[in-house]
Amino acid sequence: MKILVTGFDPFGGEKINPAIEAVKRLPDMINGAEVIKLEVPTIFGKSAAVVKDAILKEKPDFVLNVGQAGGRRMVTPERVAINFQGGQTPDNSGQAPQEGPIQVDGPAAYFTQLPIKEEVAVIRKAGLPAQISNTAGTYVCNQLFYQVQYLREHDFPQLKAGFIHIPYLPEQVVNKNAPSMSLADIVKALTAAIGAIVS
Template sequence: MKRILVTGFEPFGEISTNCTELALRELTLADLAPDYQVEQLILPVDYAAAQAQLGDLYQQNSYAATLHFGQSGKAKNVEFEMFAINWKHVGAADPGPLDQTGPHAFRTNLEHPSWLDAMRSADLPGEISFHAGTYLCNAVYYWSLQQSADVSNPGQALFVHVPLAAEQGPMASPHWPVARIRTMMATTFTWLTNQVAD
């Protein structure tokens, strides 16, 4: 049975919750894909801890695809991240390359036009972004795309940035309701299973 890993993040910064955790904990994505073994994971907001946790999973398991969600205080709509770059800066004690010998960037092989179609069909505004920043979102994406290349399953990872949730309080602007974020996650997950079905 094919395996899919889906992740969100713990809270960080000045907001005491993370909308990806709020939404993902209320979803059982395995119900949407009985032919897959689905793992849902909330990652720590720490470079070393997140890399170690992902490294353990990748060492023990082979995934058909990985799907990562992260919140963005700047996003008005959900954002399909095209590239992960080999650089860490925000929140890093030692800014610089994520991997001294790794490529400058990885690109997902998952197709953004069909994802945008899926978003429109669910009445969800989606956009394409060309890299995921220089914080942990980008690092997690880079490590996942690197892993998928290492196991001859190149590009079978995706990172989606999510607007903050209204339930996160007055600092969450622009924002979506958590229920809408859950719908987006479920729609993206169903789209992903269709992409890797063959």
């Protein structure tokens, strides 16, 4: 069994992104499942292409995309990806997203196939705050979440996929009034969540 776990590179002027830093530190095996780790660019469209290539190469049973949600104080498995992109923050190509649908022939939304209630339960059991989120935003995180679901529907029907948002790291909030979580705790939370996913 394999799970492909992705993390975004730094964006928005940040020097670090907790997503890829945590993903890189995950164990190579969790509950008997091989963990494939992948850095993806914070670029609309390109991130999904990188993930598709990895799916074709690795043939995972699960895909878990991980992204930073600055301002959240909990680890938040996402329930739904919406067919909309927008916002004013440029991605790492320097382009702000064109507001509108991600896929013109796609449904309004996709629900994750991952056991998000169980993910929250095991993260809390590990002593860390977690709750289900019903919005992945409209930036690259939601776009990648939606695109992987679209790929699943059209090309990889056996795949189960989902998304988890994580808080800032402490060093990112030195000059911000925002909550944070240590890298060790984020890794602990993701490891617990992956254990629930592959069980």
